[in-house]
Amino acid sequence: MKNTTIGLAIAVVLFAGAQAATPTGQEIIAAVDSARNPGQGFRVTDQLTEYVGGQPRNSMTLVVFARQNANTRQYNNLVRYVLPARDVGKIVLMNGPNMWFYDPSSKASVRISPQQRLMGQASNGDVVTVNLAKDYTATLLGEEILLDADRVNRTCWHLELQAATDEAVYSRIEYWVEKGTYRQVKGKFYSDSGRLLKIAYFHKFAPMLGRMAPGETIVIDAVDQKLVTTMGISDMRAQEIPDSWFQRDFLPRLKVD
Numbered sequence: 001m002k003n004t005t006i007g008l009a010i011a012v013v014l015f016a017g018a019q020a021a022t023p024t025g026q027e028i029i030a031a032v033d034s035a036r037n038p039g040q041g042f043r044v045t046d047q048l049t050e051y052v053g054g055q056p057r058n059s060m061t062l063v064v065f066a067r068q069n070a071n072t073r074q075y076n077n078l079v080r081y082v083l084p085a086r087d088v089g090k091i092v093l094m095n096g097p098n099m100w101f102y103d104p105s106s107k108a109s110v111r112i113s114p115q116q117r118l119m120g121q122a123s124n125g126d127v128v129t130v131n132l133a134k135d136y137t138a139t140l141l142g143e144e145i146l147l148d149a150d151r152v153n154r155t156c157w158h159l160e161l162q163a164a165t166d167e168a169v170y171s172r173i174e175y176w177v178e179k180g181t182y183r184q185v186k187g188k189f190y191s192d193s194g195r196l197l198k199i200a201y202f203h204k205f206a207p208m209l210g211r212m213a214p215g216e217t218i219v220i221d222a223v224d225q226k227l228v229t230t231m232g233i234s235d236m237r238a239q240e241i242p243d244s245w246f247q248r249d250f251l252p253r254l255k256v257d
Contacts, residue, residue: 028140215232
């Protein structure tokens with residue numbers, strides 16, 4: 001009886017320790033940000049390909065320049081169109097809660113929404129770098145074993161993210177993050193009305209600027225799963241980015257190599 005009592009006491013202590021070691025939802029999403037976002041100005045190439053029924057239909061190449069604002073902790077982004085040729089020179093600028101589209105043919109910049117579709121299932125807000133821990137309040141819903149994009153079982157934390165600022169691209173996100181590595185595995189993205197818009201899987205993790213970042217994101221339409229868009233990133237490198245690049249009035253004079 002004495003040994004049983006001691007065993008139960010040890011089990012209780014171990015269980016309590018395990019419970020205390022479990023991070024909060026906000027701590028998990030902050031660690032995800034730290035794991036995926038470089039702590040310096042950088043540029044990265046994005047390759048988007050839209051598929052319908054498994055067949056490629058459209059593609060585009062973008063170069064994204066991003067730098068964290070020291071005061072707001074959010075990222076300013078400049079997205080430059082590289083391909084197709086008809087779109088070369090077009091720019092999307094995201095500065096705080098504001099997003100503009102600039103067309104060099106008209107020399108005009110117009111306000112756009114981060115939720116607006118860029119191509120296929122990818123929106124403007126999907127290609128920019130954001131600070132999730134600043135934009136969302138995260139709640140840990142529990143743990144699950146989940147099949148990732150490569151059909152491998154991953155033990156994940158299941159999070160619910162509710163928009164905490166007007167800058168948040170989506171009003172609600174469900175996130176699955178692998179325990180220990182803090183790598184994104186899966187996401188579900190919802191509209192303001194609560195409708196599920198799309199499902200994303202993150203994989204092909206590779207070292208980029210000292211971090212393991214997903215080399216490809218697969219985005220699936222929530223209604224018609226034959227509609228899929230892949231977003232591949234490559235050539236991530238540090239770059240000093242001047243403040244002027246993130247000013248709307250400077251866009252007509254912007255020269256980017």
